[in-house]
Amino acid sequence: MTAPILAGSFLTCPTPLAGDRVLLGHGSGGKLSAALLKERFLPHLANPALLRLGDAAVVPVEGAQIAISTDTFVVSPLEFPGGNIGTLAIHGTLNDLAMMGARPLYLSAGFVLEEGLPLDVLERVVEAMGRTSKATNVPLVTGDTKVVERGKADGLFINTTGVGLMDPGFQPAPDCARPGDVVLVSSPLGRHGMAIMAVREGLAFETTIESDTASLVPLVDTLRSALGNQLHVLRDPTRGGLASTLNEIAAASGVGIELDEPAIPVPSDVAAACEMLGLDPLYVANEGVLAAMVSESCLEAALTCLRAHPLGRSAVAIGRVVAQHPALVVLRTYLGGTRIVDLLPGDQLPRIC
Amino acid sequence: MKYLTEYRDASVARGLIARIRELATHRWVLMEVCGGQTHTIVRQGLDQLLGDSVEMIHGPGCPVCVTPLEQIDKALRLAADPSVIFTSFGDMLRVPGSECDLLQIRARGGEVRVVYSPLDALEIAIRNPNNQVVFFAVGFETTAPANAMAVWRARELGVGNFSILVSHVTVPPAITAILTAPDNRVQGFLAAGHVCTVMGWTEYEPIAARYRVPIIVTGFEPLDIIEGIYLAVRQLEAGRYEVENQYVRSVRREGTPPARNLVAEVFRLVNRQWRGIGEIPASGLALREEFADFDAECRFGLESIQVSEPAECRAGDVLRGKLKPFECPAFGKHCTPEHPLGAPMVSSEGACAAYYNYGRFRQAQEIEV
Numbered sequence: 012m013t014a015p016i017l018a019g020s021f022l023t024c025p026t027p028l029a030g031d032r033v034l035l036g037h038g039s040g041g042k043l044s045a046a047l048l049k050e051r052f053l054p055h056l057a058n059p060a061l062l063r064l065g066d067a068a069v070v071p072v073e074g075a076q077i078a079i080s081t082d083t084f085v086v087s088p089l090e091f092p093g094g095n096i097g098t099l100a101i102h103g104t105l106n107d108l109a110m111m112g113a114r115p116l117y118l119s120a121g122f123v124l125e126e127g128l129p130l131d132v133l134e135r136v137v138e139a140m141g142r143t144s145k146a147t148n149v150p151l152v153t154g155d156t157k158v159v160e161r162g163k164a165d166g167l168f169i170n171t172t173g174v175g176l177m178d179p180g181f182q183p184a185p186d187c188a189r190p191g192d193v194v195l196v197s198s199p200l201g202r203h204g205m206a207i208m209a210v211r212e213g214l215a216f217e218t219t220i221e222s223d224t225a226s227l228v229p230l231v232d233t234l235r236s237a238l239g240n241q242l243h244v245l246r247d248p249t250r251g252g253l254a255s256t257l258n259e260i261a262a263a264s265g266v267g268i269e270l271d272e273p274a275i276p277v278p279s280d281v282a283a284a285c286e287m288l289g290l291d292p293l294y295v296a297n298e299g300v301l302a303a304m305v306s307e308s309c310l311e312a313a314l315t316c317l318r319a320h321p322l323g324r325s326a327v328a329i330g331r332v333v334a335q336h337p338a339l340v341v342l343r344t345y346l347g348g349t350r351i352v353d354l355l356p357g358d359q360l361p362r363i364c
Numbered sequence: 365m366k367y368l369t370e371y372r373d374a375s376v377a378r379g380l381i382a383r384i385r386e387l388a389t390h391r392w393v394l395m396e397v398c399g400g401q402t403h404t405i406v407r408q409g410l411d412q413l414l415g416d417s418v419e420m421i422h423g424p425g426c427p428v429c430v431t432p433l434e435q436i437d438k439a440l441r442l443a444a445d446p447s448v449i450f451t452s453f454g455d456m457l458r459v460p461g462s463e464c465d466l467l468q469i470r471a472r473g474g475e476v477r478v479v480y481s482p483l484d485a486l487e488i489a490i491r492n493p494n495n496q497v498v499f500f501a502v503g504f505e506t507t508a509p510a511n512a513m514a515v516w517r518a519r520e521l522g523v524g525n526f527s528i529l530v531s532h533v534t535v536p537p538a539i540t541a542i543l544t545a546p547d548n549r550v551q552g553f554l555a556a557g558h559v560c561t562v563m564g565w566t567e568y569e570p571i572a573a574r575y576r577v578p579i580i581v582t583g584f585e586p587l588d589i590i591e592g593i594y595l596a597v598r599q600l601e602a603g604r605y606e607v608e609n610q611y612v613r614s615v616r617r618e619g620t621p622p623a624r625n626l627v628a629e630v631f632r633l634v635n636r637q638w639r640g641i642g643e644i645p646a647s648g649l650a651l652r653e654e655f656a657d658f659d660a661e662c663r664f665g666l667e668s669i670q671v672s673e674p675a676e677c678r679a680g681d682v683l684r685g686k687l688k689p690f691e692c693p694a695f696g697k698h699c700t701p702e703h704p705l706g707a708p709m710v711s712s713e714g715a716c717a718a719y720y721n722y723g724r725f726r727q728a729q730e731i732e733v
Contacts, residue, residue: 032471042702212480273374282368288480289454346377346586348409350722 030113041355063264065185066107066246068346069177076177078113080104081169089132091210093202093222094298096169097136101143101151102224102298104173106247109231110301112183112233113175118144120171125164136167147226149173181235183245183303188264192243192332193305195313197230197323198223200253204295209284212354220280225299230323234303235315242313244304253354254293254340256302262338270330270342270352293352304332311342371585380590381413384544384597392600393549394593394716395542395685397535398504398556399426400584402601406718408586418593422636422718423684424641425556426537427503427684428455428711432637432670435502435531436461442529442660443474448634450491452500453507454478455711460704464672479667482514482528482728484506487516489526501528504729506558508649509623512630515651515658527660530650533636535559536567537647542684543575550685552596554582557611562627564619568607576605583611630655639707640680679706682715689719691722696720 036043038253055060060068067080073336084100094102098192100120102257108115124133144151209220225248233240244264248256253275261268277292285292299322310328317323340352396402400423405411411420440461442643443450450466457466457478470476474497479485481500489497501511518526526647535556542550555568560581572579578599582592592610599605609615627649636648652657660666673679676694681687689695689708699705701717708714 032468034467034471036467051516279368286368344408345372345374346408346410346413348412350407350409353721 012307019273032219036261039248039280039355039359040249042068043249051259055158062302063184065111067113067175067201069111069113069163076179076199076322078108078111078175078177079172080107081170082107082112085165085166085168086158086207087165088207088210089136089166090217091222092206094224095139096167097140098143098224099222099298100147100169100171101140101147103225103230103249104171105147106227106249106298106301107174108173108299109226109228110183110247111175112181112231112235112245113177113234113327115147115149115175115228118149118171118173119150119171120154122140122154122156123168123170124158125166126158126161130137133167136169136267143226149228161266164328174191178235180239181242182240184240184243185246185260186263187243188260188266188304188332189243189264189306190266190332190334191307193307193310194257194268194270194330194332195303195305195310195317195326195328196248196276197227197301197326198299199278199281199325200248200297200300201277201285201292201295203249203298204252204293205281205284205290207296208288208290212288214284214287218280220278220284223297223299225322226298227301227322230301230320233319233320234313237312237316238305238309240301242305242310244302246302248300248302250296251355252292252294253300253302254291254294255354257339257340257352258354260304261340264332265337267333267336267338268340269333270340270344272344276325276327276329276331290359299308307331314364368640371587374565374586375599377413377590380587380594381711382592384590385415385417387458387597387601387607389601391416391419392551392597393419393421393553394552394596395421395423395498395550396554396582396589396592397423397425397539397713398554398559398584399429399556399612399715400558400720401556401582401589401591402633403713404584404586406715408585409722410589414593418597420593422715423553423685424638425504425559426708426711426713426715427506427507427533428459428614428678429679429707430533430638431459431502431531431707432639433462433565433673434637434669435529435555437660437671438468438666439500439529440466441466441666443469443476443613444472445664447496449477449488449495449497450500451477451479451482451488451497453480453502455713456500459611459705459707459710469612481510483517484522486514486518486526489523490521493525495525496663497526499526499528500531504532504556505534505560505562505627506556507542508631509564509620510625513732514625515630515655516626517679517697518658519655524657527650527658527663529660530638532632532649533638533644534633534647534649536571537644538638538641539568539571539579541641541644541647542576543571547686552600553580554592554596555579555607557581557583557588557614558610560611560615560619562623564617564624565609566608566615566617572605572607578605579607581607581609581611581615582620584721620662628726637681640677644667647733674705677706679716680709681695682708689716690717697700 316327
């Protein structure tokens with residue numbers, strides 16, 4: 012049995028290796044994503060508000076400071092243990108605003124629907140969005156829908172934009188980490204990414220890993236009132252995981268970060284799934300975790316107020332900010348060795364064996 | 365999952381390392397054969413903790429790294445064919461071929477899918493009868509049984525649109541090649557625990573005896589590796605050279621006979637090129653004549669391709685343990701995980717990538733000191 016002769020013209024490989032097309036890795040939140048932003052977007056779009064490259068832009072309006080954030084959700088599968096694309100879309104944008112210290116006020120949503128999407132799936136997604144928006148007290152005030160032909164989208168894409176009000180007494184930013192700060196996380200890592208992977212790969216574990224998708228607004232509210240500007244940096248380590256987020260902070264602030272591997276909380280089911288799939292939980296996405304950098308004197312206050320809320324009851328310090336090795340995140344291993352926790356070049360690729 | 369933390373216990377590890385340092389009267393040179401072991405060693409900083417007692421040389425057991433450029437180029441050609449769904453383990457996707465990699469083929473419209481098992485690839489073939497489905501069958505003896513099983517089942521089920529592009533290699537000939545090299549420094553080996561889970565260790569016994577080297581069948585967790593090193597050093601200090609099994613929870617002397625038998629039924633031994641090393645006699649597996657229908661090279665009439673490695677890449681010296689990754693002039697400069705010159709910079713099991721990802725900081729510290 013023979014197959015057709017391999018088509019020559021369809022695929023002559025490009026040189027150099029850098030490539031002339033968008034790769035999936037450009038969306039991974041690692042080095043390729045950063046290069047895409049820097050080389051293809053910023054040259055045309057740069058302005059002072061954009062160039063801060065925060066989770067949201069902060070702009071002055073009539074004497075107030077407004078935060079604006081937008082995010083697009085393309086998750087597959089659309090529904091997964093712990094939530095669906097709708098809950099993710101609301102939480103994601105609320106969290107982006109909250110990480111700037113803003114109080115979210117209003118949301119918008121744009122939907123790209125693929126021909127053939129079951130209406131009951133759409134119903135469940137929109138119902139979840141309504142429920143989430145009500146629960147967080149941030150109304151979705153405008154929206155848009157478009158339908159594309161079958162095959163032109165993966166069921167359903169959602170874009171959400173949020174507007175929030177900044178508080179002058181609370182302005183955490185990625186470039187504000189200072190040597191001596193303590194790094195803490197509000198809850199265990201890796202649950203969202205592994206919940207999605209488990210569904211995609213059809214993996215069954217002893218327990219079902221549920222996505223951690225949640226609004227971090229209540230946690231940020233308590234941190235705002237307890238710490239104010241003693242809290243220097245606030246980020247939610249979504250795409251690219253904690254490792255990518257900390258690398259961005261280290262680079263933006265010109266500081267080094269030292270992590271203590273045994274202190275980093277990873278649920279045992281997530282750790283098991285990562286082992287099995289050959290992935291590193293530090294690079295796995297979270298949707299309900301915040302990472303903060305606070306002055307050492309405020310650490311207890313920060314942990315106390317986080318732990319008082321169900322979302323933050325496992326909050327824990329995992330490392331510190333140092334003046335040495337600027338822009339480098341270094342991890343002290345279980346056994347006392349050290350290694351660099353770098354940005355990934357692209358998507359995390361599972362190992363062979 | 366049990367046994368995830370038990371083999372990472374820091375106090376047990378420190379105790380064993382102290383015993384190794386006490387035991388070693390001079391600096392022994394050991395090679396861990398498998399890329400998974402390299403990954404653990406560099407990731408956990410084990411080589412740092414061993415101090416002067418042992419030098420670890422990282423062996424050629426990263427399947428991604430030793431898959432010859434010619435096979436990568438064949439994979440790229442197949443993946444580019446519009447009629448083909450090309451399936452592969454994840455970390456083959458970024459391995460540079462002569463001109464591009466599988467990720468770029470995918471961006472240009474080629475259908476390339478990551479699977480965790482060749483049986484998943486067979487499923488894809490059954491569900492897509494109008495496409496040819498090819499699985500990139502790379503790896504050591506560890507992945508051979510599953511690949512053999514996929515082919516065997518494809519024949520049982522009469523799945524005519526499934527084939528595999530084979531680039532299998534085996535460990536014992538590589539160990540022999542290292543030991544017979546004129547400039548060999550390796551005095552003992554940590555054999556790959558998962559390979560031995562399949563094959564057992566009888567084929568290592570004549571090597572240990574003939575070349576007078578201890579060979580320790582070793583697992584992949586930090587404590588496994590430290591214990592493996594301890595057993596090797598104990599033998600070296602006592603002047604013994606035997607095969608010893610550290611990985612008792614997984615490996616028996618005879619291996620796993622059903623898996624071995626299946627591999628023997630489906631594959632035959634052939635000479636095989638190792639990327640960066642060259643041809644090693646009887647070191648590869650190819651499909652037997654009875655299964656030739658499932659050999660992608662036959663099915664697609666792939667002829668041998670003339671290839672040449674980038675001259676700057678010293679992967680061969682790294683894979684033979686002659687050069688530490690950071691001693692290569694291109695390391696971290698022209699050669700990074702984003703723009704790898706050679707395969708060891710691609711896979712997280714590759715020695716160059718392991719050092720780049722986990723070891724640069726230590727390297728910088730050592731230079732400062």
